[in-house]
Amino acid sequence: MKLEEYKVYFSFPDARILWWRFSNTKGPVKVDVYRSQSPEELEKIAENVEEPFYYDMVPVSDRFVNFYYKIVAKDDISQVESEPTLLPFPPHPIAKSVVKMERHYLEKFIKRRANYYIRKRYGERCIYCWDEIKMRTVKENCENCYGTGFVGGYYKPIGIYIQIMPLVRASVLSPIGETKPDETQAWMSNFPLATPGDLIVEVDLGYRWRVVASTPFVFQGYITRQDLRLSLIDVDAIEYKLDRRTEP
Numbered sequence: 001m002k003l004e005e006y007k008v009y010f011s012f013p014d015a016r017i018l019w020w021r022f023s024n025t026k027g028p029v030k031v032d033v034y035r036s037q038s039p040e041e042l043e044k045i046a047e048n049v050e051e052p053f054y055y056d057m058v059p060v061s062d063r064f065v066n067f068y069y070k071i072v073a074k075d076d077i078s079q080v081e082s083e084p085t086l087l088p089f090p091p092h093p094i095a096k097s098v099v100k101m102e103r104h105y106l107e108k109f110i111k112r113r114a115n116y117y118i119r120k121r122y123g124e125r126c127i128y129c130w131d132e133i134k135m136r137t138v139k140e141n142c143e144n145c146y147g148t149g150f151v152g153g154y155y156k157p158i159g160i161y162i163q164i165m166p167l168v169r170a171s172v173l174s175p176i177g178e179t180k181p182d183e184t185q186a187w188m189s190n191f192p193l194a195t196p197g198d199l200i201v202e203v204d205l206g207y208r209w210r211v212v213a214s215t216p217f218v219f220q221g222y223i224t225r226q227d228l229r230l231s232l233i234d235v236d237a238i239e240y241k242l243d244r245r246t247e248p
Helices: 093-110
Strands: 002-011 015-023 030-036 043-049 053-056 068-074 079-081 113-117 158-164 172-174 177-179 183-188 199-202 208-219 222-232
Touching: 002 068, 002 222, 015 068, 030 053, 043 053, 093 158, 093 208, 093 222, 158 199
Parallel strands: none
Antiparallel strands: 002 015, 015 053, 030 043, 030 068, 068 079, 113 158, 113 199, 158 183, 172 177, 183 222, 199 208, 208 222
């Protein structure tokens, strides 16, 4: 198992988000999280985390108080750990105010509720459709992994508010016939971090959208919002069998 990416960043109001990504895993991955104001004396604050992130709501009255974080991950055959990681600098007050205002705008004025499903990119392989020789899925509409190749397909949904622009009413003539564009623009706050392949399920309308691209807006190293390009998923797709368990 290899730790490909590991970052610590702030979210509103004073939460710290740990975000990680692994490769070459064997079986499910579980992560222990450690925290301290000293890189030499870290204490365990969470264990057996299966999601690819951890949301630390430690109360801090002084914005210049920082914490070191370390993660220790285990799969079926190996273990890896990160170096104690410190945020490069405290969050800028203006950036935090921007995040607060944009979240307020989404929640109180846009009011478009959705569940954000982070796609599984490592862990236990699907026993029904994953071919170890071809190293790909060989079955369509698998209800065990939803086409991802990993058991469950997606992590537990995260409730969010989002602004999704209407689809453009147009048609395109191609050699195979007339097609209609199914992509649009959207934006959301800075949590969770959006990655192409993730899934967004609208709570009230039930539409399923796939994240095609994500562009974070950064102010002095602080992520304030994310602009997305989304693709509407066909109603016959297996993703429509995902439930709508979480609301923001």
